[in-house]
Amino acid sequence: MPEPKNDFDLDRALRKARIVPTDSFKEDMRARLQAKLRQSEDPAFSSNGWRRPSQVLYSRSDEQENTAMSNSRLIPAFAVLFVIVLVVALGAAIWPSVNHTLVRPTPTQPSTNELTSTANPDPMNIGRIDSTLAIDSFPNGVLVSNNAVWTWNTHAGTVSRIDPNTGQTAAVIRIGDPQGTINRTPNGYPADVVSDGASLWAGAYQSIVQIDPQTNTIVDRISLNKAQLGGTDLGTVSGLALDGDTLWASDSQNNIVIRMDIRSKSVSTVILGVDHAGAMAVTSGALWVVDSHSNSLIRIDTKTNQVVTTIQIPGKGNGSICDMCITDVEASGETVWVPMGYGNGVARIDANTNQVTTIPFETNVFSLVVTQDSVWAIGNSSIKRDCADLPAFVARIDRISDRILGTVTVQCAAYAIATDGGDLWVGTALAPQTLVNIHPEP
Secondary structure, eight states, X not given: OOOOSSHHHHHHHHHHTTOOOOHHHHHHHHHHHHHHHHHHHSTTBOTTSOBOGGGSOXXXXXXHHHHHHHHHHHHHHHHHHHHHHHHHHHHHHHHHHHHHHHOXXXXXXXXXXXXXXXXXXXXXXXXXXXXXXXXXSOOSEEEEETTXXXXXXXXXXXXXXXXXXXXXXXXXXXXXXXXOOXXXXXXXXXXXXXXXXXXXXXXXXXXXXXXXXXXXXXXXXXXXXXTTTTTOOOOBXXXXXXXXXXXXXXXXXXXXEEEEETTTTEEEEEEEOOTTEEEEEEETTEEEEEETTTTEEXXXXXXXXXXXXXXXXXXXXXXXXXXXXXXXXXXXXXXXXXXXXXXXXXXXXXXXTOOEEEEEOSSEEEEEEEOSSEEEEEEESOOOSOGGGOOEEEEEEETTTOOEEXXXXXXXXXXXXXXXXXXXXXXXXSSSOEEEEEEEOO
């Protein structure tokens, strides 16, 4: 039965419900109605008869009741807050390791001769091996030119042309003394070979040999004896570098660098006192020559043909005579790159400031090549003669950040590396000697 609001509603409700009330029942219902009316007129009560909390003075029992209610509400709030704090703490502990794996800060350039450390290589795919070709000759050096891969064998005195598709040797060119009177080997000592596109130029004993890549034959032999060098002795050419029509040649035994015009095939300059002159590279206005015995790089001004400075490569090796035994140098733009040999690393030199930055490796690094965005360096972790104990790899270094991006594992005793601007070719020295073709990933 609906709750009545007055006597009229009470009588009507009773009739509708077919209830015959007694007098005492009616009096009780009227008393309840009067009490209800008093509550509705009192501002301390709401329309439904409940006290209005904002207008009621709390008793002690009311305060205890409300405190209990507040505590019951606070318990879930504290639980939520605890969960939030726990999530934040766990995130702070996990995030640094994730961030270190995915993103590394670019290292700052140190001052000259200061070593800088780099992080371990990222586990990323930097390139794939497309083919491994067995070759017939020890690859002291590798060159890619004229749709062929060229290797040279220092001890046999030969330059070999290899078909990059089949691995077949198309030609073997002997560049040494035709009479076979060279004191080291019957066929000379080709320590370096370069190409200008039209010809290959190979260093030999007291001479530079010009090879026609179309016919795979020697077309000229340029003598570099005392008569041509103004009374200066020349032994075996140690390094070569091309700069337009200028061919630079070094001799580490006699500490000289010569400058020759490849059009006239005449020597124009002999630079004396370049200690242990070895591998060479060219940047704008400068020739960079490795001093293989003192861990240094000699800078020559190509306009004046004068030595302007000697830059020490920081580090320490274990070579008995040559310490780090640096045997290579490469240049691109205004940057010079040097594999540090037994010094276990790669050095980068800013040609504008002569500032040196080193990128440490855990292995020996004796050869590298530079592409548009990367430096590819060969690392060998041991000098043992067993391939199982001599793992080798090619590491990719970002040219902007100096960060090692990753490595490609190759057959043991990787010795030399070259590129045609796209693919890489790596020569491995221990039998079976191979050429490994690596295709860089973007």
